[in-house]
Amino acid sequence: MFDSVGWPEILVLIVVGLFVLGPERLPQGAAWLGRTIRQVKEYATGAREQIRSELGPEFDELRKPLEDLRSIRNFNPRSAVTKHLFDGENPLDGLTNGDGYLPKPPDLPKPPQxxxxxxxxxxxxxxxT
Structure with a gap:
């Protein structure tokens, strides 16, 4: 959830918090924010466990499409095409130079112009044309 929040963003939030809340109320605000985030996480975990207990083994069937969607983040077009066209076997194995690319053919001499x-x-x- 907070993968894209880095240290510069956190520093900006602290500075804004100092201006909005003031130095006296900032620790109380940070504690309240921490409790709220923890409570939201507990609600999400409880809801997930409740769904898992009600659905039983069907929960895993519902979860598989979501995991497939997450795997799209690491999508590699070359491996997908190889997998679907050649059943996972790369027909260029043994012909490539180790990095997955065919070796560059030698330069042929150009005819004189x-x-x-x-x-x-x-x-x-x-x-x-």
Whole structure:
């Protein structure tokens, strides 16, 4: 829940708390906030346990789609395509250079280019455009 809150944000909240509550009431406000957060966590845990006890084994069936959604955070398109197209076996195993990429082919020499004569049209490839 608080994964995105870092030290700079906490420092800003403390400074704002000093201005709003004042230095005398800030410790009481922090204690109240701590108790409230703890109480909310206890309510959430109690609700989860109550649902688990009422649903029994069906709770795990409901939980699986949620875990699948959480796994989307770590989604890797390359491994997903490999898994679904090749049943988890990478057809490029043994051909790659260890980092998952094919080795770069050697550079082929380019044909020599000559300058165009005056009035000569440049080559045009209708398939490439």
């Amino acid at each position: 000559r300058p165009l004569a005056p009035g000569e049209r440049p080559p045009y490839d209708s398939d490439a």
